[in-house]
Amino acid sequence: MSLNTPENPQADQMADESMVRTLDAQARAIWPQEVQLIDRYDLPPNLRILDAGSGTGEGASRLADHFPRSRVLGVDVLEENLTRARERFAALAPRLSFEQLSVYDLQLPAQSFDLTVCRHVLHTVPHPEQAVAELVRVTRSGGYLHLLAEDYSMIHFEQHAAALDGFWQAVANKFTATSGIDMRSGRNVFGMLAAAGLDNIAVNYVIVDTVRVPRPVFAAILEAWRDGFAGPCAEVTGIALDEVVGYFENMIEQVHDPRRYVVWMVPIVSARVP
Template sequence: MTDLNPQGKQMADESMVRNLAAQARAIWPQEVPLLQRYALPRDARILDAGCGTGEASWRLAELFPHSRVLGVDIIDAHLDLARSRRAGFGPRLSFAHQSIYELEEPDASFDLVACRHVLHSIPFPDRVITELARVTKPGGYLHFIPEDYRMLHFQRSLLDPSDFWHAAPIAYGDKTNTDLFIGRDIVPMLTAMGLDDITMDYIIVDSLRARDDFATILQAWRDGYVDSIAELTSFSRAQADAYFAQMIINVRDPLGYAVWMVPVASARLPLAR
């Protein structure tokens, strides 16, 4: 039987808390106008699917001040942390232990369903997208950040990081039944489902806009993933660590430049389904 959470150990590691916080700080300012263009109703219901520590959940509740936001995840420690941060939002912001493969919510419940930094880490993403569409209202929006690990670009030095990002995600994905390039594969999935207004945008996380947070993200990946990279790919732990060390130096170097192009995919549920 396929493990539906093959990165469970990495997702539950404390490094993921740091990663999610830094990603939100780096990405959210550019994500806000993408969310605002959906023109949600004043009292919108919003689902944050795979909410983790709730970094996006509380930001969504803040951005849409009359909305009701539900964050769901399967890692209880992350949900506990998310709940500890919801002070000030009252009942408008809540969290629940639910699998995004089989949500407990009725059909057509939400005006917006967001699923950020999740689809690359799980098998059968098409099943999840179908389930998220089920709970989205006709005319409502699906909003994804589907990561693609060939959209990271660094300068060459002693090592060429493009060699790492070319090979490691293929082997890692093959061993975990996941698609680490889903950022380029999601549009055909959304199209095949017959969704409307399919859009792909890109958020730029680079050493000009978010140097410190970009370095923090890479350090969190290094801390959380070098062991499993060594286990699942041809790179040894020392080799993976050396690549990450060089990438972090590149990002922190005021004379250097590095960029992560973060895909943002969206689609609207047809009014008549």
């Protein structure tokens, strides 16, 4: 039976075993650059931190490690991922805890957090601006929002560039049209924060490329995407499953090939609540 709901339309993929690998490899690739951006907010050490859409706890646990005097709450709608996160990071409880709550309706008091983080979520949910409004509501005046929002026009391959650009364009267009999510949401978050009246809006990029990130780690992201998303990509675009798997195999090959350059630019949009 499908776990998909209108507020988590990719829940089947989010609960899949491949997503555990996706989130692990993404965090290993992204966190070393991301944490340097977080340090720029110059926040006090004893923070209250929210990780909205915390998944298997990759981000929440790294935040708890990085800020050892902080309290971190991870929230997610999927019980499967909450259970994984609680089991993996039991040693950090009760300073790190996880609750089943939706990012659209957090059921938490206004202005409760100094730092509100939302990683790899906004491109998977419809009406991301409503989620952002809720994140703003729970962040205190002077606190920061840190939003990692993916954009699938920002992944570039050197070989077969036209075919692979066309593949990602078809995937982004079709998912956007059929499930109401925006797989290019990365470029739209600035506007959402500006509309919400926030200060100090910054757009930075974590560069996941074959120069900065070990090739096996980058390849592990694409392997996990292939295992979790080839089927849905074929279904939504009408491209044959074999062909979709072939595209992923080609991307993985290029990442492993020391003669090739591959880059995935990951926007991180941050702002201060006035």
